[in-house]
Amino acid sequence: MGNRVIQILPTFSYGDAVSNDVLLKYDVLKRMGCDTDIYAENIGPRMSEKAKSMKDLKPNKDDVVIFHMAIGSPLSQVIRELPAKRKVMVYHNITPAHFFSNYNKVLYDLCMEGRKQLAVLRGTFDMSLADSAYNKAELIELGYENVFELPITIRFDDYKTEPDTKILQKYKDDYVNILFVGRIAPNKKQEDIIKCFYLYKKYINPKSRLFLVGNYLGMERYYEELCRLISNLNLNDVYLTGHTKFEEILAYYRLASVFLCMSEHEGFCVPLVESMFFKVPIIAFNAAAVPETMGNSGVIVNVKKYELIAELIDQLVINKELRRKVIESQSRRLLDFQEDKIKERFESYIRKVL
């Protein structure tokens, strides 16, 4: 190819969906024969081999630059002025700042800033790739042109890794396990999951557990509130795992009976696809890009009526026919996110700008 294609993002860290997407796009670019690199402002401890610091970037006017946008950062300004042959943005959406207003001032400011920068960056890119139609619509409303929809890349092979046996052993019983995977964050509305679980456990099935798998770093206040809610409700068998290893997450998926998502803002929501992969039936609240990622699969709820959701969990557990059909629908939907398909689509978009 000859062209250098570089990916730039503010924070490159292990295990997060955006970083995973960057890595998989890196593979595609390498396979295409491009001279390619990843540059980030902050590089996580286990990722230093895979990315270079922005400080070491020597811009070239013949570069094709791919910028991953998910939050406000000083890079947004840098990217505007960076000399390049073509600029592409991959838009992963920015969480509306108000969700963080009571919990994390820094994150609140960054999200605010991100929205502003997104508006300013209009016109900077030759092409934009949005994770979802929901994200695409946001860009178009801001006046972006040449916006295409391309789901985030997910490496399904990773999920074939052996799950953590300790966890599997610990919870291997006849309990019904309700699962949600995702950072502990106000926009993900873990409190609503707890409330649904409370009714399910109290009125329907005492032999049940709730796993809220996700890091709460930076969201300690929200985490404490969740703990207080659980304690006020006198609720047992709720597990806020905090930071977990990848193998452990796999174990929770293996254990899960139902995946319950009450999130009110998602730009894509990779855990939904993961649940599809692990054949866990999903109940998801209809918000932002969630119904789009679900496609015609799983169960979408339009209202947060806790007793209704508790009963839905019950239906998915006891109604074997329904459960089978829901899982089947999810498996069909999963095909749309096949790694190769998404990679091929990404490749064809990149060829347009080389």
Add this chain to the structure above:
Amino acid sequence: MNNNLIKIDYDNIDVEDIMRQINQNINNRNYSSDDLRILKKDLSISSLEGKFDLTKLEQCVALTNAKCTVQKASVIKSHRRIIGPFIVFFKRLIRKLSYWYVQFLFDQQNEFNISAANSINAIKKYIEQEQETRNKMLDVLSSKIEILTEIVPKIESMERTWQELKQAYQELYNASQETHKACQELYDASQELKIAYQELYNDNQRCRTAYQELVNANQELRDDLRNLSGNIQENKVVDKLNSLMKMIDEYRRIEEITAARMRRIEQYIKSGDNSPSGLVKDSSPSNVPEVIDMDYFLFEEKYRGSRSEIKDRQRIYLDYYRGKSNVLDIGCGRGEFVELLVENNINCTGIDLNLDNINYCKDRGLPVIYADALEYLQSCEDASLDGIFMAQVAEHLNPNDLIKLIQIARKKLKTGSYFIAETINPQSLIVFAESFYMDPSHIKPVHPLTLKFLFETEGYVDIEVKYLSPVSEDVKIPKLECLNDVSNIEKFNAAISHLNNLIYGYRDYAIVAKR
């Protein structure tokens, strides 16, 4: 409705059925309303999103007040029989020992808590007061708004009426202005009419007097005739007849003037124009010189001499135009020469720039046109005229126009035809004292040699200067006739003769030039 709560849209899954099952379950399970209510509560840290809620604030403040002081630790007790007292003792010992390290912290915390609670209470009080004030204000405001909503349409309609009134007033004002102007014009016209009427009345009176005189004279004539039959004195009768004829002439003249004046006034009134030059009728020359706003017709009538006198004077030129068929009289005036030509069957046209003159001539049936000489000549075909006559015009022209006129006239004249230009003679000084400066439309007298020179240079031939209108000998200084021998009487008389020529020379001269 249930279909709207959840969405499962594949594999023929009967959502209705599922919802029916779910609803049945919900009913059967007897979900406690307390539980459902508790779950509706937000997390303890309420979001700042949404609207301010005073009830919520009151609840929070009550809780803050209730819990603002750190409670003292409870009394240390033990139910164990044997080791109980020991446990109590040790616990109390530890509490006592730690008291000094802990109590001041508690005190500080309590102090802060109480202060914070007080602050919050004050703020709450303030908010309540403000709300009360605001509610009162709102009441006042809404009553004011009610009044305003009633008043606004009234104001609007008043404004509309005011606009209409304003417009009507403006129209009325404009109309009154026009009326005022029209009145003024009417008044001016009536004033002019009044003057004209007065003049007419005077003229009429004069006519009557003249007529009366005529009647009287007639009566006298009859008497004389009667006398004549008895006492024939021929000479006396002839004298009487002559004087009578003169009187008739005079009467006719006055009548003509009166008619012309009446016509002028009539037109003046009709046109409504301030200037008589506005009386432009049929064809109008574009090159009308600056108009001297005087009654030139009347002026000429008074000072130029009677028509018959002029006609007699101009008879000498007739021979130059006999047998011609297209003669032009430039500045025909009251048409004396045109009339002479017509009487002698010579086809001719008179032109003049004085509309009164033109109308006067037209009344007499003379072939005249209201036109400027240069323009008229230009419009004539080349070599189409066989005579031009121009009396008392040259002194009204500026030199360039005069030269141009002589030039063009030559083009338009047939070969062998005459151009006669009569004008006052500046070589005779009496002319300046008596006539030249009388007429304000005179521009410059033209010296006979100059005029002759102009004709010569333009190629006219057989040019002749005729001196006319001699001054009466009675006026001139007589020669001295001394019987006693005066040595220089000859010289003196020669000088007197020279002086007489200089002062009392011919009043007019004419250039007769052939094409």
